[in-house]
Amino acid sequence: MMADYLLFATERYALPILQPLALALQAAGHGVHALFVDGAAGAALPAPVRTVALRDAVALKPRAVFSAANWVPPFIAGAKVQLFHGFNVEKRSDERGHFRVRGLFDLYCTQGPATTAPFKALAARQGHFAVVETGWPKLDPLFRGDAGEAAALRAPAAARPVVMFASTFTERLSAAPHLFDAIAAEVARGDRYWLLTLHPKCPPELFARYRALAGPNASFVETEQLVAAQRAADVLVADTTSVVSEFVVQRKPVVTFRNRAPKPHMLDFTEAERLPAMLERAFAPDAELQAALAAYADLIHPWRDGHSSERVLAATEALLRGELGTLSRKPLSSIWRGLQIRRELGYWGR
Known part of the structure; x- marks a missing residue:
């Protein structure tokens, strides 16, 4: 079944994370749209990915939103999927850094055992998101496809x-x-x-x-x-x-x-x-x-087959079909964060 999906980024460095996922979505026959704000504003992914404004993203009502940022607009429809914008390099404490949960995502697609175990422990305690180890889409090109750009x-x-x-x-x-x-x-x-x-x-x-x-x-x-x-x-x-x-x-x-x-x-x-x-x-x-x-x-990141993007899509579909269990309601703090995001983006529509 063909559906529309949205890619979300706040910095340019997110584009190489989202591009392999865009290719996987296109290969599956889906519509791929992108919402880029803040430092990523003005950026674009190759066609047929269509960059849209915030109001258009809301009207799109995507089946899922894939975010390579720490946050995602909660008022856009669809499952909210966290892809991460990097590995945990211990720049900050866990509470402020890689393992901080903001109550905005339904699914965390983790990179490997070092990330999966802590997030599964958090999910068991908090209950409002699921965790699946998929590998990281950004690294798909390291292990598959055309090596022409690297050779150049x-x-x-x-x-x-x-x-x-x-x-x-x-x-x-x-x-x-x-x-x-x-x-x-x-x-x-x-x-x-x-x-x-x-x-x-x-x-x-x-x-x-x-x-x-x-x-x-x-x-x-x-x-x-x-x-x-x-x-x-x-x-x-x-x-x-x-x-x-x-x-x-x-x-x-x-x-x-x-x-x-x-x-x-x-x-x-x-x-x-x-x-x-x-x-x-x-x-x-x-x-x-x-x-x-x-x-x-x-x-x-034990995955070396270059198919992490496909695993992200499979995990998202499993979430939407209810195969990852029933999630509890998001914490009240997510409502306040949603209002902050509306203010930051200047959007007060429905």
């Missing part, structure tokens, strides 16, 4: 190894200001090729500095190319960004600068001048590091 990003490297740099926007955690000179020196040396990217919320002056490094030994990668860049690179240099976990899912080495919660699968360091030595270790990983990478990858 890697092509200028020729026979050289490829390093990717990514950084969070959180000022106290960002490596970008601290590692610029060290990375610039590595780029100038030219024995490795660099793919450089920054979180969209990083300061414009940082973007200007890193973009200026582009040339025969480096290129700057836009947010929409992030997954292709991860597929293209051999090693990642980063900080406490969730890109670290995305990259590790491939079982590739990561070098982290002052990570907030360093773990055995990371090569963490605190002084910028140690970057060359850390890269040498990353490009020659020992057995212990390789085992740690594999164990963590299986913990956060």
Whole structure:
């Protein structure tokens, strides 16, 4: 049965999460619409995804709304499905961070055991949402489909190894200001090729500095190319960004600068001048590091078939058919949050 579905985002970095899901919906013959607000306003996904205004989204009465944000407008019809905008990288406490429940979603599609177990415990206590481990749609392109975009990003490297740099926007955690000179020196040396990217919320002056490094030994990668860049690179240099976990899912080495919660699968360091030595270790990983990478990858995202989007759709249909149990009513706090969202979006219609 053909139905209409809505994709929801508040930041541009959500687009690579929603795009594989849009393709799965299209392949199943459904109508796919998108509502992008705040930092994602003005963005678009390739046709036939149709970007709509808020009033049109309400009138659409979609069968389900898939959100790659922390929230979703509760006054839009349909099941509200949380896809997450990143992995849990422990930037904040559980109560304020990844495991915060706002009373807006009916279904949480979790990425792997590390996320599934805590959310199932929360669902058992609160009762107003269901949890299904599906894997993360954003990572589908890592394990299936055309590798052409990744190959194109890697092509200028020729026979050289490829390093990717990514950084969070959180000022106290960002490596970008601290590692610029060290990375610039590595780029100038030219024995490795660099793919450089920054979180969209990083300061414009940082973007200007890193973009200026582009040339025969480096290129700057836009947010929409992030997954292709991860597929293209051999090693990642980063900080406490969730890109670290995305990259590790491939079982590739990561070098982290002052990570907030360093773990055995990371090569963490605190002084910028140690970057060359850390890269040498990353490009020659020992057995212990390789085992740690594999164990963590299986913990956060064991799905390697590239079909997480299809599992999200199957879980949503199971929810709508009542196969995931009867949900209790949303908490009263969700009513207040719904009013806040109406105010923020300037929408007071029915």
